[in-house]
Amino acid sequence: MLGDVAVAVHPSDARYASLVGKAVRLPIVGRPVPIIADEYPDPEKGSGAVKITPAHDFNDFAVGKRHNLPMINVLDDFARINDNAPPEYRGLDRFAARKKVVEEFERLGLLRGIEKTRHVVPHGDRSGVVVEPYLTDQWYVNAEILARPAIKAVEEGATVFAPKHWEKTYFEWMRNIQPWCISRQLWWGHRIPAWFGPDGRVFVEETEAEAQRQAEEHYGRPTDLRQDEDVLDTWFSSALWPFSTLGWPEKTEDLARFYPTHTLITGFDIIFFWVARMMMQGLHFMGEVPFKRVFINALVRDASGAKMSKSKGNVMDPLELVDDYGADALRFTLTAMSGAARDIKLSRQRIEGYRNFGTKLWNATRFCQMNGCARAEGFDPSSVKLALNRWIVGETVRTARAVTAALADCGFDEAANALYRFIWNRFCDWYVELSKPVLNGPDEAARAETQASAAWVLDEILKLLHPIMPFLTEELWGQTADFGAARAHRDFLMTAPWPELSDSLIHSDADAEIALIIEAISEGRSVRAELNVPPAARPALLVLDATPAQRALLESSAPLIGQLLRVSELRFVDAAPEGAIPYVVEGVTLALPVAEFIDLAAERARLAKEVAGHGGEIEKLSRKLGNPDFVARAPEEVVEENRERLAEAEAAKAKLEAALARLGAVA
RNA sequence: GGACGCGUAGCUCAGCGGGAGAGCACUACGUUGACAUCGUAGGGGUCGCUGGUUCGAUCCCAGCCGCGUCCA
Secondary structure, three states, X not given: OOOOOEEEEOOOOOOOHHHOOOEEEOOOOXXXXXXXXXXXXXXXXXXXXXXXXXXXXXXXXXHHHHXXXXXOXXXXXXXXXXXXXXXXXXXXXXXXXHHHHHHHHHHHOOOOOOOOOOOOOOEOOOOOOEOOOOOOOOOEEOHHHHHHHHHHHHHOOOOEEEOOOHHHHHHXXXXXXXXXXXXXXXXXXXXXXXXXXXXXXXXXXXXXXXXXXXXXXXXXXXXXXXXXXXXXXXXHHHOOHHHHOOOOOOOOHHHHHHOOXXXXXXXXXXXHHHHHHHHHHXXXXXXXXXXXXXXXXXXXXXXXXXXXXXXXXXXXXXXXXXXXXXXXXXXXXXXXXXXXXXXXXXXXXXXXXXXXXXXXXXXXXXXXXXXXXXXXXXXXXXXXXXXXXXXXXXXXXXXXXXXXXXXXXXXXXXXXXXXXXHHHHHHHHHHHHHHHHHHOOOOHHHHHHHHHXXXXXXXXXXXXXXOOOHXXXXXXXHHOOOOEOOOOOOOOHHHOOOOOOOHHHOOHHHHHXXXXXXXXHHHHHHHHHHOOOOOOXXXXXXXXXXXXXXXXXXXXXXHHHHHHHOOOOEEEOOOOOOOEEEEEEOOEEEXXXXXXXXXXXXXXXXXXXXXXXXXXXXXXXXXXXXXXXXXXHOOHHHHHHXXXXXXXXXXXXHHHHHHHHHHHHHX
């Protein structure tokens, strides 16, 4: 009320049209104020006429600007009424003043009534106190001009965001940028480099000496200047970070060498505050982007998805987690969960799982040590002969490539997952298991090759995993330092060269051979489990139908399959005896003669289920291949792949149906 | 109000045009001298809904519903 300067009505409001242009007298203050027409008032609300206080309301300020109204500030820095108000109000706190205004209205007979309404008022986020907008002089940066090159730099790829979709957030803000208020009334910070002369004239210079010089020139004599007491917005100062830390404004060697920097790692919540400002200032002061890539990492939340905060008490203290699970487990968890999604829901269960992963690798290393898997002098991974070793060397190469590519691309989660799968599901589950018969077997050359291969793979694993689990890998590197031939790199693993392995180490024939062995064992186990064949039973494994190459492979892998599938021997036969349970993998028909152990009904159910499974796939594939449009328009290799799958499914189904029929006959 | 993002197994998430995946949880069984912080096997999903594009959609497009975050 005390700072009002106009009454506004909507231009279309017929009730007041005749009053526009006239003036009313402001009660208490006595000031005549104009009645103006503006789009801002809502004719539906209240009387449809609204008083305008440009100095204390954002909307009213805009109205005031449009109509060139005076802006009367009636508050001081402590939200007390100042000297612009009538004397009896001066010095009163805002709340007391409001009460007094109401009382005065009542006394004057102007109060029509008091209504309770709900409205939104801003509160200080620390004090909780209602914030009163009021007019002050502040320093602004014309951010729009600074934003232009910063937008262009990202559009043209001089700086890229990872994940890329954050560029949208950046553009959204930069293209709608507002003038940036850079002055703050705080104690700490860079002081604004503006000096005032006795007549209020301002001198903005880089240094006080320069300001003095300019003032002397202006006034014609040395003059006392007063520096503005405000400091720069924290983010204004922070935006200088990429180059001020390198010695700017001096032209230092560091600055020349390290600017522009490579990758900035930060959180999405400060893309606006920090990243955008660094871009603007970097381009302005240095003429080049401050960094070539911005990696935005996810925000850690609690297991239920809430942002961790001390006041909510849902903070998981990293030091406590480290105590419980180890730093590597926590680090691996955060890495594995740092995908393109914007937050990480951290749970103890997850960390526990990756702690177990570390333990697994520890035990696998122990296994290697116990089985003489020492590094061999001059070992060459391209020279290995056993399919098992050729296969694991190839898998190591593939993993190294995947991890290297993922890291280069900030795909840290992909790198972690690739390592997890390789180390646990390939190396531990299969390589170590398949190597046991060789390591305990009579063939000395095969054993030596396998020992050397395992040692080589383990060293590569330690190098690849080191960035994500530095402590565990460094420890294992140290523990195996003297085991066998000396390493080319004898120092800390941390300083070891990153693996660079040739694709020529990948052998698809070895891959296919090991795939057959793995499938034969897995499927065989499945048969045993589903039919409740006792674990101690050691039937033979019958091979009914295989190419000569498959036959040779199975023959040479007999000890290995025997141990892992717990069969007594491999026997190549032309026809399965009655009651033998068949299964088909990679086109090979195998059978387990376990009639004495099994429940015929269970076996029939198992076979029927398998047959139905194949039947479903056959139907789907036939329908697809029966569609002339598919055959005509889909890429040749896709059509071919579908044909092969159909043929395989049909063959497998026929074999299993035959077995089912035989079983029916037995019963 | 504007912008961005997310809805896939009980839970947490990956996949993002041609065969629905992982970890945890769950069920059963544990025998093999690395590992019970483990092993083997298994159950569990009209990939939010409705349309469109396509020979083909969990994947691309539009709309809707639900949820989240940032900015006003």
